[in-house]
Amino acid sequence: MGVLREVVEADLPVFYEHQRDPEATAMAAFPSRDRDAFMAHWARTLANDSALTWTIVCDGEVAGNIGCWEADGRMLVGYWIGREFWGRGLATAALAEVAEIVDTRPVQAEVVTTNVASIRVLEKCGFIQVAAHVGDDGIEELVLELR
Numbered sequence: 001m002g003v004l005r006e007v008v009e010a011d012l013p014v015f016y017e018h019q020r021d022p023e024a025t026a027m028a029a030f031p032s033r034d035r036d037a038f039m040a041h042w043a044r045t046l047a048n049d050s051a052l053t054w055t056i057v058c059d060g061e062v063a064g065n066i067g068c069w070e071a072d073g074r075m076l077v078g079y080w081i082g083r084e085f086w087g088r089g090l091a092t093a094a095l096a097e098v099a100e101i102v103d104t105r106p107v108q109a110e111v112v113t114t115n116v117a118s119i120r121v122l123e124k125c126g127f128i129q130v131a132a133h134v135g136d137d138g139i140e141e142l143v144l145e146l147r
């Protein structure tokens with residue numbers, strides 16, 4: 001059985017809490033959004049026909065989210081799991097499921113070099129490293145791709 005379902009409005013406050021976790025933001029090197037900014041971001045995402053999003057569920061609970069979107073002609077994927085659900089294979093299961101649903105290739109993910117758990121998730125799903133770059137903020141990121 002899969003771990004994905006459609007996003008419903010009631011999931012958003014749970015996603016909001018997940019992205020506020022200091023350990024998670026440090027891991028992803030991605031700052032948390034305040035509530036208004038977070039809800040505005042999700043309103044835009046849900047209204048964007050070229051963005052696909054799913055809620056990741058575990059034992060009936062909202063465990064995280066995963067999404068694909070187009071940016072500058074590239075198809076990108078990103079995901080976030082609530083800390084209490086880490087280490088159960090959920091990100092891997094969710095990404096593998098998305099790779100089955102979405103036909104577009106390549107699909108790319110950008111990940112900071114220090115985020116070894118996320119790099120491992122991508123590699124387990126068949127992504128390979130295709131580039132590395134240092135952003136304006138001095139943070140080094142890898143680009144991994146599923147072909």
Ligand SMILES: CC(C)(COP(=O)(O)OP(=O)(O)OC[C@H]1O[C@@H](n2cnc3c(N)ncnc32)[C@H](O)[C@@H]1OP(=O)(O)O)[C@@H](O)C(=O)NCCC(=O)NCCS
Binds near residue numbers: 089093116
């Ligand atoms: C990164 C993240 C998505 C992983 O989710 P998860 O559901 O725990 O991942 P999984 O359980 O599917 O797989 C994690 C893998 O990383 C490995 N791992 C975890 N921490 C690790 C570490 N510190 N060093 C090396 N490997 C590590 C696990 O052992 C596992 O690999 P294995 O199956 O070969 O043992 C989750 O921690 C998260 O949401 N973090 C915050 C947001 C984020 O970083 N998003 C991704 C941005 S690119």
